[in-house]
Amino acid sequence: MSGTACPDFTLPGTAGVSFQLSSSPKPLVIYFYPKDNTPGCTNESMDFRDLHAEFAAAGAVVVGISRDGLKSHENFKAKLELPFELLSDQEETVCNLFGVIKMKNMYGKQVRGIERSTFVIDRNGDIAREWRGVKVPGHAAAVLDFVKTL
Numbered sequence: 001m002s003g004t005a006c007p008d009f010t011l012p013g014t015a016g017v018s019f020q021l022s023s024s025p026k027p028l029v030i031y032f033y034p035k036d037n038t039p040g041c042t043n044e045s046m047d048f049r050d051l052h053a054e055f056a057a058a059g060a061v062v063v064g065i066s067r068d069g070l071k072s073h074e075n076f077k078a079k080l081e082l083p084f085e086l087l088s089d090q091e092e093t094v095c096n097l098f099g100v101i102k103m104k105n106m107y108g109k110q111v112r113g114i115e116r117s118t119f120v121i122d123r124n125g126d127i128a129r130e131w132r133g134v135k136v137p138g139h140a141a142a143v144l145d146f147v148k149t150l
Contacts, residue, residue: 006121009094011087012070014077019063019087021121027128027150028121029055029062029143032100034114036068036076036086040136044116045080047140052083060147065089066114100132118143122150 010020021028031048033041048055048062055062062084068076073086087094095101095114102115115133120143122128129146131139 004127006119006125006127007097009097011065011089011094013063013085013087014070014073015085017085019085022125024063025059025061026121026123026125027058027060027147029060029118029147030065030098030121031062031116031118031134031143032065032095032098032114033116035066036072037079040116041066042080044134044136044139045076045082047136048084049080049082051140051144054144055147058144058147058150060120060150063087065094067092067095120146120150 006021008022010018013019033044035041045064052062065087067090068088069090070088073088077086089095092101098119100115100117101112103110104113118131118134119127120129128150
């Protein structure tokens with residue numbers, strides 16, 4: 001997908017926002033994560049939170065997307081004091097646009113879920129870089145390093 005135009009989408013978000021990709025400032029960091037209040041997702045969100053000022057200084061906006069509802073997102077955002085919005089994709093529309101829904105093993109069972117993935121959308125609205133099957137430690141810093149090159 002890198003180097004291709006990012007498909008436009010609109011999703012409901014925290015703080016009552018209706019997020020539309022085409023009207024969002026760029027560069028944009030979109031991280032897809034499996035579920036609010038799980039250890040990996042909490043750590044990943046805190047890493048993006050802790051580097052938020054540096055992303056902002058580089059001119060980038062960060063948003064997180066999962067299939068959780070807005071009430072769950074609002075609680076997760078407040079609990080972690082996240083300075084960016086979380087978007088709800090309960091219908092998996094945007095997850096499917098980006099191809100992040102995968103079959104995963106959970107406790108020995110096959111389940112459909114979000115593969116932890118991050119996409120950077122450049123100023124032209126193109127996907128500049130993607131990371132799939134993300135391991136959390138050091139990931140947000142690697143994304144920031146890439147954003148600084150744009």
